[in-house]
Amino acid sequence: MTPNTISIDYQTNRVFPEPDVFIHCSQGTRIPVHASILASVSPVLENFIDRPRKHRSSERIIQIHGVPCDAVIAFVGFLYSSRCTEEAMDKYGMHLLALSHVYLVPLLKQRCIKGLTDRLTTENVVDVVQLARLCDAPDLHLRCMRLLANNFKAVEATEGWKFLVKHDPWLELDILRFIDEHETRKKKSRRHRMEQGLYTELSEAMECLEHICAEGCTLVGPYDVEVQRERRPCGRFSTCQGLQVLIRHFATCEKRMAGGCVRCRRMWQLFRLHSYVCHQTDSSCKVPFCRQFQLKMQQEKRKDDAKWKLLARKVASAKVMSSLSLPKRKRDEEMRVTMNNHGIRSFKLL
Ligand SMILES: [Zn+2]
């Protein structure tokens, strides 16, 4: 076939001498180019150009096959101008990524990775993930895997996926494994968020408990502190109010623990948790049962001790996390400690 030399737009205003190299691409097309430009942007092309020729007079030729000729033209355009149109990226983004990888043109490679990332769809993701592997583009590969994991149902229905299942079981396995791990990670972080929420709630309940036992709030207060009836709700009133209602119930419930009252048992657990988070070991704490629990802890090694200690640590760290986001004055207020312990009878129900 007689080569068909085309003239191309180098997308630059520079004036060039006569072309001294020809790129041969598919369908016998010849693209005239300049050795100096090619050599300056691609070490691989530079190598080709520097190869000794059979005859001094013979033309220097570089063969680029396996991609459409228009993709090669867009590639050459980039070598001259460092620019690639969105239209070329739409049509030849994958070919350009392959060419930039093979001919070591990092600038174009970055441009293609971004361009392909922006254009990822459930339709093309299977092709792009394979290319990203071949072209050593880990960021693009990861984006593909995430899209696969999040939209697997849609991807599974594509021709690309069906082809992959038939021809590349290893990649299929790899993708399925990633999806599995991705699901596990998602579940884990969801559970972690829920747990953190619970610890934060417990930590708030612990603070309210100390505050109710030391200074009193709207419904309940310590027996030896004069609590004004018209007290305004405190800063964490929704937690505080719930806790006060629970304390009132605990102080007056007929069934109590023995009768298996759920609300009493919950209050009992909050008192116990407090004794694990409480740092006042000199019986100055005003929260009921605090000292008793602490003494019991020292005397008998209970089986569930470790579990409570772990819970207390988590609640304490949730408190640290939330206090970090408070202004300093507020933080000092929150740190205020309480005095004297008298058991549940020390409450005055208002
Ligand atoms: Zn309160």
Ligand SMILES: [Zn+2]
């Ligand atoms: Zn009860």
Ligand SMILES: [Zn+2]
């Ligand atoms: Zn205490």
